[in-house]
Amino acid sequence: MNGERDPASSAGSRSLLGDHPVGPVLLEVVGLSKSYGPVRAIQDLSLDVRIGEVHAICGHNGAGKSTLVKALVGLVRPDVGVMRFDGEELSLRNPQDAQARGIALVNQELSLVPELSVEDNIFLGGIDVPLLYRRRRLSERARRTLDALGLAHVPLNAAVESLAIGERQLVEIARLLVRDARLLILDEPTATLSKPEIDRVFMATRELVAQGRSVIFVSHRLDEVFDLCDRVTVLRDGRVVGTHMIGEIDRRSLINLMLGEMEGAAAARHHVSERAHSGVDAVRIEGLSVPGAVEDFSLTLERGIITGLAGQVGSGTSTVLRALGGLVPDASGTVEVHGQSVRLNTPRLASRAGILYIPNDRQREGLFLGQTVESNLTVVRLRRLSRLGVILRRRSQRVARDLSTMVGVGLDRLGSPVDRLSGGNQQKVLLGRALHREGTVLLALDEPTRGVDVGGRADIHELVRDAAREGASVIFSSTELDEVLDLADVVVTMFAGRIVSVIPRADASASSVLADMTTREREGEGRP
Amino acid sequence: MNAGVFGALERIRADRRRFGWADVALGLWIGVLTVLVVYGATTTTGFMTVSNLKAILTAAAFVGIIAVGLTVIVLSGNLFSLALGQTVAVTAMLFLYTLQFGLALAIVLTLLLGLVIGAVQGFAVGAWGANPIIITIGAAGLMEGVAVWLSHGQSIVPPASATSYQRLAEPLLGVPFPVYVFVALTIGLAVAMRRTRFGRGIYLLGENRVAARAAALPVTLLTTAAFALTSVFAAGAGVLIGATSQNASLLLTGSYTYDAIAAALVGGNAVTGGRGSVLRTAGGAVFIATISDMLLLRGYTTGGQILVRGIIVVVVVVLTNLRERSR
Numbered sequence: 087m088n089g090e091r092d093p094a095s096s097a098g099s100r101s102l103l104g105d106h107p108v109g110p111v112l113l114e115v116v117g118l119s120k121s122y123g124p125v126r127a128i129q130d131l132s133l134d135v136r137i138g139e140v141h142a143i144c145g146h147n148g149a150g151k152s153t154l155v156k157a158l159v160g161l162v163r164p165d166v167g168v169m170r171f172d173g174e175e176l177s178l179r180n181p182q183d184a185q186a187r188g189i190a191l192v193n194q195e196l197s198l199v200p201e202l203s204v205e206d207n208i209f210l211g212g213i214d215v216p217l218l219y220r221r222r223r224l225s226e227r228a229r230r231t232l233d234a235l236g237l238a239h240v241p242l243n244a245a246v247e248s249l250a251i252g253e254r255q256l257v258e259i260a261r262l263l264v265r266d267a268r269l270l271i272l273d274e275p276t277a278t279l280s281k282p283e284i285d286r287v288f289m290a291t292r293e294l295v296a297q298g299r300s301v302i303f304v305s306h307r308l309d310e311v312f313d314l315c316d317r318v319t320v321l322r323d324g325r326v327v328g329t330h331m332i333g334e335i336d337r338r339s340l341i342n343l344m345l346g347e348m349e350g351a352a353a354a355r356h357h358v359s360e361r362a363h364s365g366v367d368a369v370r371i372e373g374l375s376v377p378g379a380v381e382d383f384s385l386t387l388e389r390g391i392i393t394g395l396a397g398q399v400g401s402g403t404s405t406v407l408r409a410l411g412g413l414v415p416d417a418s419g420t421v422e423v424h425g426q427s428v429r430l431n432t433p434r435l436a437s438r439a440g441i442l443y444i445p446n447d448r449q450r451e452g453l454f455l456g457q458t459v460e461s462n463l464t465v466v467r468l469r470r471l472s473r474l475g476v477i478l479r480r481r482s483q484r485v486a487r488d489l490s491t492m493v494g495v496g497l498d499r500l501g502s503p504v505d506r507l508s509g510g511n512q513q514k515v516l517l518g519r520a521l522h523r524e525g526t527v528l529l530a531l532d533e534p535t536r537g538v539d540v541g542g543r544a545d546i547h548e549l550v551r552d553a554a555r556e557g558a559s560v561i562f563s564s565t566e567l568d569e570v571l572d573l574a575d576v577v578v579t580m581f582a583g584r585i586v587s588v589i590p591r592a593d594a595s596a597s598s599v600l601a602d603m604t605t606r607e608r609e610g611e612g613r614p
Numbered sequence: 615m616n617a618g619v620f621g622a623l624e625r626i627r628a629d630r631r632r633f634g635w636a637d638v639a640l641g642l643w644i645g646v647l648t649v650l651v652v653y654g655a656t657t658t659t660g661f662m663t664v665s666n667l668k669a670i671l672t673a674a675a676f677v678g679i680i681a682v683g684l685t686v687i688v689l690s691g692n693l694f695s696l697a698l699g700q701t702v703a704v705t706a707m708l709f710l711y712t713l714q715f716g717l718a719l720a721i722v723l724t725l726l727l728g729l730v731i732g733a734v735q736g737f738a739v740g741a742w743g744a745n746p747i748i749i750t751i752g753a754a755g756l757m758e759g760v761a762v763w764l765s766h767g768q769s770i771v772p773p774a775s776a777t778s779y780q781r782l783a784e785p786l787l788g789v790p791f792p793v794y795v796f797v798a799l800t801i802g803l804a805v806a807m808r809r810t811r812f813g814r815g816i817y818l819l820g821e822n823r824v825a826a827r828a829a830a831l832p833v834t835l836l837t838t839a840a841f842a843l844t845s846v847f848a849a850g851a852g853v854l855i856g857a858t859s860q861n862a863s864l865l866l867t868g869s870y871t872y873d874a875i876a877a878a879l880v881g882g883n884a885v886t887g888g889r890g891s892v893l894r895t896a897g898g899a900v901f902i903a904t905i906s907d908m909l910l911l912r913g914y915t916t917g918g919q920i921l922v923r924g925i926i927v928v929v930v931v932v933l934t935n936l937r938e939r940s941r
Binding site: 411412413433434436437443445450451452453454455456457461465466468469472475476477479519 | 811818830832
């Protein structure tokens with residue numbers, strides 16, 4: 087790890103691990119606040135990043151990490167607060183401003199052109215690149231930069247699409263380096279990478295700080311924070327709760343910082359399910375695998391039991407549910423419904439087997455926005471509401487009325503298009519279509535409360551519990567700890583495509599679940 | 615949530631957001647057109663007569679039947695069929711040829727051919743995700759080839775013994791028979807699209823194909839059925855057109871494809887699917903027929919008529935699209 091750093095080049099600017107970085111401050115953020123309407127994304131946020139350090143930003147979902155990053159690269163303008171870079175005040179109107187000052191963002195969605203060569207990509211859109219840039223000097227500069235990033239084996243004229251994802255990420259970094267980026271922000275850079283690729287990116291990152299650049303590393307993966315970073319700033323509810331040297335903090339206290347009072351309040355605030363079994367198996371999943379997303383997922387879902395899949399974005403929770411819904415053709419493994427093996431190659435087959443999948447993206451994949459609330463509520467039960475292909479209007483209207491009363495969407499909206507409803511009500515309509523449907527064995531809800539406010543969320547949770555009481559088995563995914571703890575009878579945590587733990591809700595604590603969501607190994611087996 | 619005041623406020627906000635300048639422009643345009651038509655109607659000699667009204671409906675009937683059928687493809691989100699004219703020509707040829715076996719059998723066989731032609735195209739689009747424009751252009755070429763091959767490039771005329779088909783072209787109670795068919799098919803299809811599971815499925819599929827798939831709707835079946843139905847309507851038009859002209863060859867292809875598309879567009883159906891109705895298309899067909907008739911009576915040349923029709927289509931399409939996009 088740290089032994090790989092070149093002491094000769096770093097000794098001047100920074101001391102050894104454990105001490106405070108001695109490099110001067112490169113970026114200073116003081117009192118930054120940003121609200122979106124009534125929602126305060128970040129509040130009075132202050133931190134500094136020094137020359138030659140890797141500075142981690144940690145926080146749970148909604149803690150304000152992405153707003154902070156956006157403010158640093160000019161994607162959002164803060165309401166209040168000052169940012170100073172290299173002693174000068176920063177006023178960023180757009181990402182080009184940030185780039186001109188030497189602040190660069192690398193995120194998961196790379197901005198490379200796959201068909202062009204590595205060299206073309208490196209200089210594409212560069213600020214100081216002359217019209218005829220194919221000069222030896224520039225090529226040499228690109229070569230040197232790539233070599234420094236461990237890409238010595240990649241020819242300059244190789245097409246970017248021929249490279250592995252990790253290599254592309256490094257090319258993206260190279261692209262920013264030839265523009266003399268002094269502060270690199272890596273936003274969840276490892277979510278889509280394999281282990282060897284992660285190692286390459288880390289090695290390159292260490293090289294960069296050794297040269298006197300600075301890196302902000304935003305990640306959910308605590309292992310990586312401990313592996314790579316010098317200091318960590320923890321955000322919670324839009325505020326900084328502390329900045330610590332990595333040597334002065336262990337994983338448990340970092341998790342506690344991220345959670346704050348939640349653990350204590352959990353007992354009071356959360357509905358804690360006492361049941362974990364009903365004794366009746368509904369669906370058995372054996373060895374479910376999806377190339378690149380899910381490995382060997384096996385789980386038994388019981389009748390009337392709500393199973394929560396907890397995992398960060400990219401952990402595979404959503405893919406498991408999509409596979410159950412018949413939307414992942416290259417999934418393998420076996421699924422048994424009431425002891426009968428079923429094929430789940432298409433949504434039609436899944437639906438026939440009694441599995442009802444509700445997508446997480448209600449705008450794109452869930453709702454029919456221009457169609458009426460009634461149409462949306464009845465879409466998965468049209469067969470039962472019609473005879474000889476003709477829809478029975480009275481029955482359809484009655485069912486739609488019952489469902490919308492149940493989910494709390496006004497009856498006067500039944501004939502309106504769904505896109506006239508608020509986001510929360512749209513989500514309720516989406517969930518409503520799954521309720522009280524004959525023949526449903528398993529409800530697979532992918533992020534059932536995405537984009538819903540607290541009140542709406544409690545309503546939706548109550549509806550899901552009702553559905554379970556009626557006898558459906560429920561499995562849902564969530565990236566939000568609160569939601570998993572509130573709703574699940576059984577908590578399943580996933581990390582990088584694999585199940586980390588399966589525990590009854592009564593035995594789960596916020597910190598244990600968060601630890602399992604954020605690490606490759608179980609707590610206690612890994613690093614201190 | 616809190617119904618009452620908050621519900622009402624939310625609705626007002628939502629509605630205001632959706633009422634933009636595109637709506638105003640569309641309203642203005644409809645107003646301008648209405649004024650023009652009224653002005654034209656009152657100043658054009660011979661327009662406000664019963665016989666001219668019949669002429670308009672007759673002119674609208676053929677294109678109307680095809681366009682109304684095409685609405686199913688439009689609503690299903692599969693753009694248009696560019697094989698409508700060829701379907702009309704080929705089915706008209708089959709109809710006249712099979713008249714030797716009797717009128718009823720000829721009609722059944724012709725509609726069946728239409729069904730098969732459409733179903734094959736629809737299956738290609740639905741099951742393999744093929745582009746409907748490309749598939750239907752291909753189908754059009756295929757039909758032309760097969761038609762020329764089998765007919766040796768000759769026109770097909772009904773057997774001398776058969777006369778029963780002529781009823782299909784004769785006036786009934788003073789109104790040409792195809793007009794009745796147009797009205798009946800329009801009403802029938804409009805009801806079917808609103809009341810049947812198939813119709814509901816078409817609207818949902820056209821609104822959001824990805825969501826339709828996730829909701830386990832039979833996407834392939836619906837797409838196949840949409841093209842089959844459109845094609846059966848074109849075959850129905852083929853029967854009537856064949857009976858009227860008593861002579862069928864590929865020349866019948868004419869401009870039916872574009873006229874039907876124009877009617878669907880002028881009627882204000884969303885090109886992206888899911889929004890619109892059969893009645894709108896029928897209205898579009900009658901509107902275009904009215905304008906053409908008026909221009910004809912006022913002595914415009916054929917070129918002038920086509921030009922004016924083109925302008926109307928373009929403006930309506932641009933405005934309805936802008937309106938959809940601002941939603």
